[in-house]
Every structure is written in structure tokens, then in C-alpha cells.
Amino acid sequence: MRPLLEVENLSVAFDTDEGTVGAVDAIDLDVRRGEILGLVGESGSGKSVTALAVFRLIRPPGRIAGGSIRFDGRDLLALPEEEMRRIRGAQIAMVFQSPRTALNPVLPVGRQIARLYRLHQGCSAAEARRRTLEMLGLVGIPEPERRARDYAHQLSGGMCQRVMIAMALATSPRLLLADEPTTGLDVSIAAQILDLLRDLGRRTGASIVLITHDLGVVAGLCDRVAVMHAGQLVECADVRSLFREPAHPYTRALVRSIPRVDREVTMEPVPGVVPSLLDAPPGCRYADRCPDVLDVCRTVKPARSARARDHEVACYATEAARVAAPRG
Amino acid sequence: MRRNTLSLLALGAILTIIGLALAAPLVAPYDPDAPQAEETLQAPGWRHWLGTDIYGRDQLSRIVWAARVDLLVALAATAMALTTGCVLGALAGYRGGLVDQVVMRLVDTIMAFPAFILAMGITAAAGNATANVVVAIAITHVPIYTRLIRSEMLRVREMEYAEAARTVGNRQRRIIFFHLLPNCFPPVIVQATLAMGFAILTVAALSFIGLGIQPPQSEWGAMAAEGASYIVSGEWWIFLFPGLAIMVTVLAFNLVGDSLRDLLDPRMRGVA
Amino acid sequence: MGLGRYVATRVLLVLPTLFGVTLITFALTYLLPGNPALVKAGPLATPEHIREMERQMGLDRPVPVQYWRYLSGVLRGDFGESATTGRPVLQDFLQRVPATLELTLASMLIAIAVGIPLGVVAAVRRDGPVDHASRLLGVGGVAMPTFWTGLLAVYLFFYHLGVAPPPLGRLSPGVMAPTALTGLYAVDALLTGNARALGSALHQLMLPSLTLGFSVMAPVTRMVRATMLEILESDYIKAAWAAGLPRRTIVYGDALRNCLIPVITLVGVVFGFLMAGNVVVEIVFAWPGIGNYAVTSLLTKDAAPIQGFVLFVAVVYVLINLTVDLVYGVVDPRIRLR
Numbered sequence: 001m002r003p004l005l006e007v008e009n010l011s012v013a014f015d016t017d018e019g020t021v022g023a024v025d026a027i028d029l030d031v032r033r034g035e036i037l038g039l040v041g042e043s044g045s046g047k048s049v050t051a052l053a054v055f056r057l058i059r060p061p062g063r064i065a066g067g068s069i070r071f072d073g074r075d076l077l078a079l080p081e082e083e084m085r086r087i088r089g090a091q092i093a094m095v096f097q098s099p100r101t102a103l104n105p106v107l108p109v110g111r112q113i114a115r116l117y118r119l120h121q122g123c124s125a126a127e128a129r130r131r132t133l134e135m136l137g138l139v140g141i142p143e144p145e146r147r148a149r150d151y152a153h154q155l156s157g158g159m160c161q162r163v164m165i166a167m168a169l170a171t172s173p174r175l176l177l178a179d180e181p182t183t184g185l186d187v188s189i190a191a192q193i194l195d196l197l198r199d200l201g202r203r204t205g206a207s208i209v210l211i212t213h214d215l216g217v218v219a220g221l222c223d224r225v226a227v228m229h230a231g232q233l234v235e236c237a238d239v240r241s242l243f244r245e246p247a248h249p250y251t252r253a254l255v256r257s258i259p260r261v262d263r264e265v266t267m268e269p270v271p272g273v274v275p276s277l278l279d280a281p282p283g284c285r286y287a288d289r290c291p292d293v294l295d296v297c298r299t300v301k302p303a304r305s306a307r308a309r310d311h312e313v314a315c316y317a318t319e320a321a322r323v324a325a326p327r328g
Numbered sequence: 329m330r331r332n333t334l335s336l337l338a339l340g341a342i343l344t345i346i347g348l349a350l351a352a353p354l355v356a357p358y359d360p361d362a363p364q365a366e367e368t369l370q371a372p373g374w375r376h377w378l379g380t381d382i383y384g385r386d387q388l389s390r391i392v393w394a395a396r397v398d399l400l401v402a403l404a405a406t407a408m409a410l411t412t413g414c415v416l417g418a419l420a421g422y423r424g425g426l427v428d429q430v431v432m433r434l435v436d437t438i439m440a441f442p443a444f445i446l447a448m449g450i451t452a453a454a455g456n457a458t459a460n461v462v463v464a465i466a467i468t469h470v471p472i473y474t475r476l477i478r479s480e481m482l483r484v485r486e487m488e489y490a491e492a493a494r495t496v497g498n499r500q501r502r503i504i505f506f507h508l509l510p511n512c513f514p515p516v517i518v519q520a521t522l523a524m525g526f527a528i529l530t531v532a533a534l535s536f537i538g539l540g541i542q543p544p545q546s547e548w549g550a551m552a553a554e555g556a557s558y559i560v561s562g563e564w565w566i567f568l569f570p571g572l573a574i575m576v577t578v579l580a581f582n583l584v585g586d587s588l589r590d591l592l593d594p595r596m597r598g599v600a
Numbered sequence: 601m602g603l604g605r606y607v608a609t610r611v612l613l614v615l616p617t618l619f620g621v622t623l624i625t626f627a628l629t630y631l632l633p634g635n636p637a638l639v640k641a642g643p644l645a646t647p648e649h650i651r652e653m654e655r656q657m658g659l660d661r662p663v664p665v666q667y668w669r670y671l672s673g674v675l676r677g678d679f680g681e682s683a684t685t686g687r688p689v690l691q692d693f694l695q696r697v698p699a700t701l702e703l704t705l706a707s708m709l710i711a712i713a714v715g716i717p718l719g720v721v722a723a724v725r726r727d728g729p730v731d732h733a734s735r736l737l738g739v740g741g742v743a744m745p746t747f748w749t750g751l752l753a754v755y756l757f758f759y760h761l762g763v764a765p766p767p768l769g770r771l772s773p774g775v776m777a778p779t780a781l782t783g784l785y786a787v788d789a790l791l792t793g794n795a796r797a798l799g800s801a802l803h804q805l806m807l808p809s810l811t812l813g814f815s816v817m818a819p820v821t822r823m824v825r826a827t828m829l830e831i832l833e834s835d836y837i838k839a840a841w842a843a844g845l846p847r848r849t850i851v852y853g854d855a856l857r858n859c860l861i862p863v864i865t866l867v868g869v870v871f872g873f874l875m876a877g878n879v880v881v882e883i884v885f886a887w888p889g890i891g892n893y894a895v896t897s898l899l900t901k902d903a904a905p906i907q908g909f910v911l912f913v914a915v916v917y918v919l920i921n922l923t924v925d926l927v928y929g930v931v932d933p934r935i936r937l938r
Contacts, residue, residue: 437620440914440918441914441917442871442872442875442917444879445876445879445909445913448879448910449625449907450628453628525743529745533746536745536880536883537879537898538899539898552745552747552751555751556747556751556884559754560758560766562759567755571748571751574748575748576743578745579739579740579743582739582743
């Protein structure tokens with residue numbers, strides 16, 4: 001079956017006084033139906049920008065510089081704005097990081113959810129209210145009647161995130177983008193939120209893209225993982241092979257940086273810093289941090305090649321090593 | 329790029345005005361106070377670029393001389409307010425407790441008055457003298473710096489270098505004035521630049537209503553006040569040019585202040 | 601929850617400020633070198649006469665006693681006596697307050713009616729023509745001395761174009777004041793159906809209120825624009841876009857609603873500017889308000905009206921800011937609960 005979301009060759013650029021920042025550099029990414037895809041990378045790697053691009057919400061000075069985004073076969077970038085607006089929230093929804101600031105401070109939270117029912121499903125006021133309360137209950141908010149009248153500042157961070165999820169799921173979207181949904185939450189609350197996301201995803205059959213910098217979260221939740229570095233997609237694989245055989249040097253470094261309880265290996269942070277994306281040179285942007293760097297890495301961006309089923313990587317060094325020592 | 333050009337232009341304007349004010353005796357074509365009975369109320373022309381007033385005094389010369397007064401008063405008031413505000417703010421922020429309470433109540437009380445009205449009251453009570461205008465404006469500006477420095481101080485004192493300075497056994501006064509205060513300066517410089525413009529407006533408005541700088545001393549606001557009577561008879565140059573001088577000067581200070589803020593505090597860029 | 605307590609706390613917090621305000625005006629009146637007894641006794645007074653005057657006025661008593669007499673006087677509405685009019689300052693004030701109020705309200709209305717939409721549109725259409733205009737106003741408008749704007753307006757609209765009346769007070773000569781109800785001529789004339797007075801009052805009010813309104817328009821626009829820009833970049837507005845809400849709802853519902861709350865605080869700031877501007881505008885247009893009264897007293901070295909004016913304005917300013925705080929607390933659910 002055709003993937004629900006097909007991102008092809010997508011580039012997002014920000015024009016600044018100093019030059020052009022290539023925040024997302026020609027990435028390809030598919031989200032399959034019903035799966036949970038982890039989109040991983042350090043901050044500044046272009047994960048959130050990619051998500052905003054899917055919503056077509058990149059605002060000046062940013063712009064989508066090229067590529068296509070297909071949702072259920074429709075080219076989102078070609079849709080008229082009004083049609084795109086009808087897709088936002090209704091078919092593709094987003095859970096933001098820092099839920100407290102993502103809720104309107106002067107509207108009671110219940111009303112913020114209810115108006116989506118009215119907008120996207122044409123419910124009457126009473127019906128919208130009924131469904132809102134139901135939804136608040138579904139995401140595990142006690143006393144929904146009372147909480148619906150509360151303002152964001154009256155709720156705890158975890159509660160706010162539950163409200164955000166209720167908002168995102170209110171109109172049963174087919175794709176849910178969750179951008180660092182557990183930032184700033186306690187570990188136990190974070191775990192509850194993630195469980196909630198997974199359960200609701202299963203129940204509704206929605207695909208979920210979980211954007212995070214934390215590979216540990218990915219391991220427990222996702223079906224597949226895509227790794228981004230400095231605006232480039234370096235590796236994409238099912239979660240098991242990614243952790244068992246990380247192929248890209250960056251992924252390997254990331255995996256090594258996960259704190260492990262089972263091994264006595266101290267975690268090593270990924271060496272080097274995320275390179276500046278301002279008028280970035282061609283080639284692989286990991287080159288300056290990479291231990292296996294080749295000359296070609298700095299001049300031509302490596303294409304993605306299949307390494308195994310459901311495992312693609314964009315790296316000359318890995319490719320060279322594989323060709324030099326074929327398996328079997 | 330275009331913004332930078334504008335800021336440089338503004339900076340150039342300030343330097344030019346200061347230069348003209350300093351060189352007033354050399355550049356002013358006429359004696360600013362000498363009446364010329366045969367040249368009264370001349371419209372701008374070759375002999376008098378900006379015209380003459382009812383006594384035949386050359387407007388251009390008067391405006392150039394007046395720049396000295398306006399700039400000096402504004403500068404003195406700003407310097408005085410800045411020093412006082414820095415000391416008060418630094419003490420309040422660093423010491424906290426009772427000192428902080430007393431200083432902040434004082435500041436709140438000053439801020440309970442609209443600035444111009446308080447300056448007016450002080451000048452009226454203290455008497456018409458240039459020094460009193462300076463003090464009056466300074467007092468109304470003290471709260472700006474006090475609050476600014478206090479909040480910067482609260483922020484800065486927790487930072488590592490304060491800790492480092494304490495552990496090597498520096499005396500408190502030394503820590504405040506040599507280690508912490510300099511780190512608060514960038515926002516203060518921005519404020520001071522913007523406050524210069526505001527101070528000039530205040531001086532001018534005070535003399536416009538007849539307070540502060542007294543004739544025959546040339547002052548922009550007072551000159552505009554003199555010109556007010558001649559509007560109905562169509563002698564527009566008497567009120568127009570002094571006001572224009574104020575506007576250009578204030579505008580220049582504001583533009584430079586704005587770009588300094590952008591320079592020193594990139595977060596504010598384009599917001600205000 | 602907590603609204604009553606919030607109000608009570610705010611009101612209580614104003615008392616020390618008011619106390620401080622009277623301390624300062626007391627200091628201005630009695631402690632500064634300009635000896636009030638000297639002024640009151642007149643230039644020809646003998647030293648004995650002056651000392652007698654000082655004793656009469658209580659100036660030989662300890663400072664706290666003097667302050668107490670001053671404060672209790674003020675509380676009874678005794679702001680002293682004007683040497684020029686020979687009447688109690690309060691009486692002179694009350695007679696002139698409506699003129700000032702009319703001018704202030706009209707100016708505020710103009711500033712807000714133009715400033716808020718301008719700021720909003722400038723932020724929404726950032727870098728568009730309206731935005732550039734608003735920025736020009738923001739930089740240029742605040743640099744223009746208010747008295748000069750007024751003089752320019754008189755020159756342009758009265759002398760040159762002849763569309764404005766001469767800058768001489770609230771009504772054209774020969775027009776009778778409307779029956780006093782509120783003291784605001786335009787309002788009174790409207791209420792009593794006095795078309796002639798209404799036309800004249802509005803005509804006279806035009807230039808002064810435009811001048812004063814213009815002087816505070818820049819700060820209003822600037823703050824609305826900045827607030828709106830910040831809100832449009834905020835997470836919840838991004839979330840609203842991502843939820844597919846229509847642009848109108850987002851900009852004029854969610855964003856504007858959040859923007860107008862901090863704008864309420866602007867009323868206090870604007871009022872401060874207006875009080876300052878009032879003084880010079882009333883002079884330029886011979887507007888018979890309290891600012892004009894205070895300045896006229898300056899020329900005759902009549903201290904009581906000036907100091908009374910300063911105190912009066914400060915008290916009104918404090919009370920307005922208090923009201924603004926209270927309204928803010930009622931409107932913004934976040935404030936009350938702190």
C-alpha cells in the first residue's frame with residue numbers, strides 16, 4: 001500500500017541578512033499507515049522544521065525551497081491555502097513541545113478543543129461540548145467537567161500535554177506529528193504521555209511521527225526510525241536494525257550516547273558540534289565531525305542506498321566498507 | 329544594510345550637532361543676542377538663512393548657540409541620573425533586604441508622577457535656573473536606571489564571576505563597582521542614549537512654558553514659544569526652525585539608541 | 601477565587617505610594633529655598649512682617665508638624681489659595697477640570713482609534729506599507745515636541761488652509777456654553793441638542809485633540825505592534841494554525857484578544873504622556889484647563905496652584921494606574937491567581 005505521507009527531496013531554507021540557512025536539505029521520508037516513526041536528531045537538525053513544512057506553516061523568512069510532500073497521494077504543496085487549512089488539524093495534527101505555551105492562555109481549555117469539533121466536523125455547540133468532555137476523559141484527565149473550564153496556567157505540565165493530545169486527536173487525524181511531546185515533564189509523567197500516544201494511535205489507526213532527540217524514547221515506542229543531522233536525513237531503518245547495526249557514523253555515535261543500564265560503558269556524547277547551516281558547503285554535513293570521513297564526502301552529498309530491507313543509509317564510508325567486504 | 333546607513337546617518341547628525349554647538353562662536357554668522365533694529369522679522373534669505381526675529385536677531389546663530397544649552401542640559405541631566413541610578417540600583421540589587429525596599433519605594437514614588445509634571449513642579453519650586461532644570465530632569469530619570477541596574481544586578485550577581493570575585497576575598501564595594509556593574513552597562517548605554525532624546529524634549533517643553541532657561545539665553549523651546557505669537561501674522565520661520573532642530577536632534581538620538589539596542593541585544597531586533 | 605483579595609491588596613499597596621507622593625509635593629512646597637512666606641508677604645515686606653507671616657503659616661514649627669498640617673489640609677481638599685485669583689486652588693481646579701478632561705478624553709480616543717488598528721495591521725502585514733508607515737510614525741512621532749506639532753497644526757490648518765478656528769479656547773466668540781451637565785461642552789451640547797454649541801465645541805476641539813492624540817499615537821502603535829508580533833510568533837498561535845483554524849479567527853480572535861490585554865496597561869502610560877502633553881497643548885491653544893491655569897500661575901510666581909496641580913495630577917495618575925491594574929486582573933485570568 002502507498003505510504004500515508006511521502007516527503008520527497010524536501011528542502012527548507014531561511015533567508016537571513018547573513019545568507020541562506022539550509023535548515024532542511026533535500027530529504028526523503030515516508031510515513032506508512034498506522035506506524036509510529038521516530039524522527040531523531042540533535043536540536044537544530046531540522047526535525048521540527050520538517051514537521052512545520054508538512055503543515056505548510058513555514059513562514060517568512062523561511063520558505064520551502066524544493067521537493068514535494070504527498071499526503072494520501074495528494075500533493076500538499078500544490079493545494080490552495082483554503083484546502084490546506086481544512087487538512088490541518090482535521091487530517092494532520094500536531095502535538096507541540098512545551099504544552100503550556102501551546103495552549104491559548106485566555107481561553108478555557110475545553111473551549112479550545114470544542115471549537116475544533118465545530119470547525120472540522122460541524123458539530124453543534126452542545127455536541128462539541130459533549131465530545132470534548134469525552135475526549136478529555138479519554139486522554140486520562142480526571143473530572144473533565146471541571147478541567148474543561150480551567151485555563152492553561154491552572155493545569156500541571158502533564159495535564160496540559162494531555163489537553164494538547166486531546167486537541168490533536170479531537171478530529172481523528174490520520175497523521176499525528178508529536179514534537180518532543182515530553183519535554184519538561186517528569187520521567188514518570190513522560191512515560192504515561194508516551195503510552196497514551198501509542199494507545200490512542202493504535203486505537204484510531206493514525207500514523208504517528210514522534211520527533212525527539214532521545215533515542216531511548218524511540219527504542220521503546222517506534223516501529224521505524226529516521227535520523228537527521230544538520231538538515232540532512234542520514235539513515236532510516238526499522239527500529240531493531242537501527243539499534244543492532246547502526247550504519248551511519250552519526251547514528252553509531254548517537255547510539256553510543258544513550259545511557260545504558262545493562263552495560264558498564266559510560267555514555268559518550270556525540271563528538272563535535274552541529275555545523276552552521278549558513279551557506280553550508282555541498283556534501284555531507286557530518287563530514288567535519290566524522291571519524292571515517294573521505295575526500296568525496298565534502299564535495300558530493302552521498303545518496304541513500306539500501307543496506308538491507310527497510311534499512312537505508314546515506315554514507316560513502318559505510319558503502320565503501322560494505323563493498324570491500326561483502327557479506328557471505 | 330539600509331538600516332545601518334540610517335544609523336550612521338543619525339550618528340553623523342549627532343556629531344555634527346555637537347560639533348556645531350562646540351564651535352558656535354566660530355560658525356554662527358551673527359551675534360545671537362545682538363538686536364538689529366533694521367533687520368526685524370526678515371524671512372529666510374541670503375543674509376539670514378533662517379530669518380530673523382522681532383528684534384532682528386539672526387535665527388540660525390541663535391539656534392546654533394541654543395544647541396549648546398539644550399545638549400549640555402540634557403547631557404548633564406542624563407549623566408547625573410545615570411550615576412545616581414547606577415549606585416542606587418547596584419546597592420538595591422546586590423544588597424537586597426531593607427536597602428532594596430527603601431530604594432525601590434523611593435523609585436516607585438518618583439514614578440507615581442508623570443515625569444514632565446514632576447520636572448515642572450521641581451523647577452517651579454526650586455526656581456528658574458539652568459542647574460535646577462538639570463536636577464529636575466535628572467530626578468525624573470533616576471528610576472529608569474535604578475530599575476534597570478537592579479534587575480541586571482540580580483541576574484549578574486548569581487553568575488560565576490561574582491562567585492569567583494567573592495571567593496578571592498574582594499570587598500563588597502569592589503565587587504559591586506568593579507566586577508558586576510561593568511557587566512550591566514550595555515542596556516544602560518542604550519537607555520541613556522534614548523533618554524538623551526527625552527531629556528532634550530523635556531528641557532524644550534519646560535522653557536516653552538516659561539520655566540527653566542531664561543531669555544535672553546537662546547534655547548530651542550523658548551525660541552519656539554517666542555515664534556508662537558507670530559504664526560497668526562504668518563511669520564512661520566520663527567517657530568519652525570527651533571522645533572525642527574529639536575526634532576532632528578531627538579530623532580538622531582533615538583535612531584542611534586535603537587540601533588545600539590539591536591547591536592547589544594539581538595533578541596530585541598525588529599520587535600520594538 | 602481570589603478576586604476580592606487581589607483588589608484589596610492592590611488598593612492597600614496604593615496607600616504608601618500616595619503617602620510618598622504627598623511627601624514629595626510637601627517637600628516641593630515647603631522645604632525648597634523659595635520661601636512661601638516671602639512670596640506671600642510680597643516684595644516690600646519687612647523682616648518682622650516675614651517672620652510674622654512664617655509664624656502664621658506655621659513655617660517656624662518642626663517639619664513633621666508642618667507636614668501633618670499640610671496632609672490634613674490636602675485631605676480636606678485644601679490646596680491653598682491662589683494669589684492671582686484670590687480663590688481656593690481647589691475651586692479654581694474644579695472649574696477648569698472639565699476642559700482638561702474633554703481634551704484628554706478626545707485625544708485618548710483619537711490615539712487609540714488610530715494607534716491600535718495601525719499597530720495590529722503593521723504586525724499582521726509585517727514589512728508592508730502600513731508597517732513602514734507605523735515605524736516612521738514610531739520614530740518620527742516621538743521626536744516631535746508636542747508644542748511644536750501644535751504650532752505646526754495652527755500654522756497649517758488655521759493660518760494657511762483656514763479650516764481650523766483660531767487657537768483661542770473651547771468655543772468661538774459669541775457662542776454660549778451649553779447647559780452644564782458633564783462640563784464637557786461637546787457632550788453637553790449633544791445631550792441638550794444644542795447644535796450651534798456642538799459644532800463650535802467640536803471645531804475648537806479638533807486641533808488640540810489631534811495634536812495631543814498624535815503625540816501619544818506613536819507609543820500606542822509601537823506597543824501594540826510589538827505585542828502583536830510577539831503573540832503571532834507564540835506557540836499557541838502556531839498551534840492554532842496547525843489546528844486548521846481560519847486566519848480571521850487566529851488573527852482577530854486568538855491573537856488580538858491576547859494582545860488587547862497588555863494594551864490595557866497602556867492606558868496608564870498614555871495617561872502619563874497625555875498629562876504632560878496637556879500642559880503645552882493647553883498653552884498653544886489657550887485651552888482653559890488646569891495645565892493652562894498652572895502655567896499662568898508660574899508667570900506670576902503663584903506657588904499654590906502649581907504645587908496643587910502637581911499633586912492633583914500625581915494622585916489622578918496613581919488612581920488611573922490602580923484602575924488599570926484592577927481591570928487587568930479581572931480580564932487576564934493569569935494575574936489574579938498569583
